Amino acid sequence: MERTIGTTRLVLVEGDITEQRVDAIVNAANSRLAGGGGVDGAIHRRGGPSIMEECRRIGGCPTGSAVVTGAGNLPARWVVHAVGPVWSGGKRGEDDLLASAWRESLERAREIGARTVAFPSLSTGAYRFPVDRAARIALGTVRDWILEHPDVLDEVRVVLFDRATYDAYAAALADLP
Numbered sequence: 083m084e085r086t087i088g089t090t091r092l093v094l095v096e097g098d099i100t101e102q103r104v105d106a107i108v109n110a111a112n113s114r115l116a117g118g119g120g121v122d123g124a125i126h127r128r129g130g131p132s133i134m135e136e137c138r139r140i141g142g143c144p145t146g147s148a149v150v151t152g153a154g155n156l157p158a159r160w161v162v163h164a165v166g167p168v169w170s171g172g173k174r175g176e177d178d179l180l181a182s183a184w185r186e187s188l189e190r191a192r193e194i195g196a197r198t199v200a201f202p203s204l205s206t207g208a209y210r211f212p213v214d215r216a217a218r219i220a221l222g223t224v225r226d227w228i229l230e231h232p233d234v235l236d237e238v239r240v241v242l243f244d245r246a247t248y249d250a251y252a253a254a255l256a257d258l259p
């Protein structure tokens with residue numbers, strides 16, 4: 083499923099983030115940039131040790147923000163490590179922190195000159211953010227950012243690992259104003 087906003091394509095696909103041939107892929111990282119399971123584990127496993135070496139030099143990244151490293155052996159050129167919030171009921175600023183993680187990732191992509199960027203579903207795995215709510219926040223944030231930054235990105239691809247997550251993002255995209 084896809085939609086064009088200005089000159090930027092917003093595309094949803096079911097797949098694996100580590101296989102995407104785009105300028106930058108986004109990692110669902112933690113604030114210590116210490117690695118983990120899920121997306122983070124897959125990126126470090128397939129990308130090789132150079133990514134963790136750079137993460138160690140950077141040291142960390144606050145929740146709601148994002149930092150850039152190279153992509154090692156991955157087909158992408160850069161990895162944008164975004165730190166989404168841990169869900170803890172919704173009253174601790176989780177919505178704003180999730181929006182911020184998406185926005186900051188798009189900012190990092192713009193700063194490095196990426197034209198194509200692929201995101202996973204930040205925070206909806208180990209961090210337990212409800213997926214329908216996350217999908218609406220994520221795609222609304224992408225849309226607003228694209229409208230504020232016309233002609234910066236050719237494609238924002240959201241790569242969903244399973245059908246249920248894909249369906250949640252497809253519903254959110256269909257409802258997007």
Ligand code: APR
Pocket residue numbers: 097098099100110111112116117118119120121122123124166202203204205206207208209210211241242243244247
């Ligand atoms: N490609 C795309 N999506 C994937 C992949 C993959 N290779 N592997 C897992 N996913 C999906 C999950 O199914 C989920 O829908 O990505 C979504 C995000 O899940 P997590 O990777 O668990 O990310 P998050 O919820 O943000 O938790 C981050 O988990 O691995 C640790 O170090 C990481 O502490 C951090 C936390």
